Amino acid sequence: MKKYDIVIIGAGCSGLSLAYRLLNTNINICILESGNIENRIRKTWSYWNVYDHPFNNLEKNSLRYMNCFNDSKSIKLNCDTYNYKSIDSKLFDKYIFDEIYKSKNVDIIFDSPISDLASEDGYVQMKSNGNIFMAKEVYDSRPDNINASMYQVFLGYYINPLLSKDHVIPKLMDFTQESEFSFYYVIPFMDNSCLVEYTFFTSTIHEQDILKNNLDLYIKNTIGEYNLIRSEYGVIPMSSKLPDPDLLKNVHKIGIRSGSTRASTGYTFLNIQKQSDFISKKIKGISAQDPLLTLKSKTLRKMDGILLSIIQNEPVKAKNIIFKMFTSNNHQTIIRFLSDIPSIFDILRIIINMPKIIFIKYAIKSIINRKI
Numbered sequence: 001m002k003k004y005d006i007v008i009i010g011a012g013c014s015g016l017s018l019a020y021r022l023l024n025t026n027i028n029i030c031i032l033e034s035g036n037i038e039n040r041i042r043k044t045w046s047y048w049n050v051y052d053h054p055f056n057n058l059e060k061n062s063l064r065y066m067n068c069f070n071d072s073k074s075i076k077l078n079c080d081t082y083n084y085k086s087i088d089s090k091l092f093d094k095y096i097f098d099e100i101y102k103s104k105n106v107d108i109i110f111d112s113p114i115s116d117l118a119s120e121d122g123y124v125q126m127k128s129n130g131n132i133f134m135a136k137e138v139y140d141s142r143p144d145n146i147n148a149s150m151y152q153v154f155l156g157y158y159i160n161p162l163l164s165k166d167h168v169i170p171k172l173m174d175f176t177q178e179s180e181f182s183f184y185y186v187i188p189f190m191d192n193s194c195l196v197e198y199t200f201f202t203s204t205i206h207e208q209d210i211l212k213n214n215l216d217l218y219i220k221n222t223i224g225e226y227n228l229i230r231s232e233y234g235v236i237p238m239s240s241k242l243p244d245p246d247l248l249k250n251v252h253k254i255g256i257r258s259g260s261t262r263a264s265t266g267y268t269f270l271n272i273q274k275q276s277d278f279i280s281k282k283i284k285g286i287s288a289q290d291p292l293l294t295l296k297s298k299t300l301r302k303m304d305g306i307l308l309s310i311i312q313n314e315p316v317k318a319k320n321i322i323f324k325m326f327t328s329n330n331h332q333t334i335i336r337f338l339s340d341i342p343s344i345f346d347i348l349r350i351i352i353n354m355p356k357i358i359f360i361k362y363a364i365k366s367i368i369n370r371k372i
Helices: 013-021 089-102 208-222 269-283 295-313 315-328 331-338 344-352 356-369
Strands: 002-009 029-032 044-048 059-063 065-070 073-078 084-088 106-109 116-120 123-128 131-140 150-161 171-175 181-188 194-202 226-238 251-253
Touching: 002 013, 002 123, 013 029, 013 089, 013 269, 029 131, 044 089, 044 269, 059 181, 065 315, 073 315, 073 331, 084 089, 089 106, 150 208, 150 295, 171 315, 181 208, 181 315, 194 208, 194 295, 208 226, 295 315, 295 344, 295 356, 315 331, 331 344
Parallel strands: 002 029, 002 131, 029 106, 065 171, 131 251
Antiparallel strands: 044 084, 059 084, 065 073, 116 123, 123 131, 150 194, 150 226, 171 181, 181 194
């Protein structure tokens, strides 16, 4: 039996972000990761730099503009104030693992799935591979079965264009003309590679094979021939409701499991950083407010719930609504809104410039159905 002050379940973005903030303290910590260190899924996390975090040294690009396209219309989103940045999870993992191995207060154990959690004499008891672990507090980041009526399904290709990277246009959204809410997303990196992603917001989970042909055709038509480096397929539940707390008092959900993913966009990285700052301060006895429970966060979740209902029921209109948001508002207002840090005035501007009838219609429906 091994006793710790804190056990973090899962060595993904949220588990490692929290552990990093508690390195070299007098808090005894263990990270239990079910997967193997050699076979970790490689991801790219992107965001606007609206919030300070300790991983700026890992950023692999810094874009000063992004483009949005809908039919023949386009808009160039100015990102001078808040550059659009990306982090490679492989570099993130290596950086934090190296820091953990140098520390004296954090253990990390791979190939350690948790089979049971129970309260025992003021501790949380966990079993893994026949071993028993005890902790005063547990932070659980394992994927949960989130009840969602909508999913963000995406297939991304990391490519090296055979032509010059100069003609690769950064695209936040290039809407397709399909009946579903779908778009392409293009991010160039400083090493001349780029990510091109095909994304759906849908009630039906599309398999990779359905997406491959369209993605390949899009790349060849807009960028040209390319060498495929690797691909990434993912399914993100899109829910505007926070999950229920864990049944055990000293077990706390973190990361996607806790509702850190922005329901209407899928952005998660910065929300995890905010949450990790809050939890680490709380552990150290510093007063802080849970970023998921602020009035602003609650307001954004209600707005996201309405927008998801429109996307689900009227996807073509939803594309026009999103594009109108980009064309009708100050670019910094949009970025702050999409990054979960809008001012009250930003929220009011977004609401004022949105089509009223359809939002009122789905707000009423959502209230009746208790979806928000």
